[in-house]
Amino acid sequence: MKKTYKVNEIFYSLQGEGFFTGTPAVFLRFCGCNRRCPFCDTDFADGTEMTADEIISAVTPFQSRHIVITGGEPTLQLDCDLVRALKASRFFIQIETNGSNPVPTGVDWVTCSPKDAPWRVDRIDELKVVYQGQDVEALIQLLPAPRLFLQPCSGENINETINYILAHPHWRLSLQTHKLINIQ
Numbered sequence: 001m002k003k004t005y006k007v008n009e010i011f012y013s014l015q016g017e018g019f020f021t022g023t024p025a026v027f028l029r030f031c032g033c034n035r036r037c038p039f040c041d042t043d044f045a046d047g048t049e050m051t052a053d054e055i056i057s058a059v060t061p062f063q064s065r066h067i068v069i070t071g072g073e074p075t076l077q078l079d080c081d082l083v084r085a086l087k088a089s090r091f092f093i094q095i096e097t098n099g100s101n102p103v104p105t106g107v108d109w110v111t112c113s114p115k116d117a118p119w120r121v122d123r124i125d126e127l128k129v130v131y132q133g134q135d136v137e138a139l140i141q142l143l144p145a146p147r148l149f150l151q152p153c154s155g156e157n158i159n160e161t162i163n164y165i166l167a168h169p170h171w172r173l174s175l176q177t178h179k180l181i182n183i184q
């Protein structure tokens, strides 16, 4: 029997957050997470079992060859077989992870939005931190990354986040722009 992945949803939209904000992308949202963040607004419980072939058939009709693999926590399911299948279809693969696990070889871009430790992520292209007043300078010693984004928590502490960035200019502001313009 072929291996299946539990998929919450697949859709086509603009990347709303972080370095690739505004980029057209196919979103592949896996079910399941290994953290329980109190501010989590993502529905990742329900889903459909799909083989790698079925996922490829679902993601290739869209125009963009940028795929964002998210969750839940996508490292719980993403493996080298699916990465290979996506690369064979010429996708640039971005993963959005909470940092709890290493990322499979072949993923092109690792966006780490760290939640509770422990972290076992082995490489990060972009650190995107939901700012709640925590010590984010200590965080970047533990999770070094070439690009640093700070994001208000549920849009509620925008001024506090802006003030922090103004005082610590190695950070950039990330907003959930998809929510501002009311797209998925």
Ligand code: SF4
Binding pocket: 033, 034, 035, 036, 037, 039, 040, 041, 042, 044, 071, 072, 073, 098, 115
């Ligand atoms: S790690 Fe992400 S998906 Fe999982 S509970 Fe936290 S915010 Fe939600």
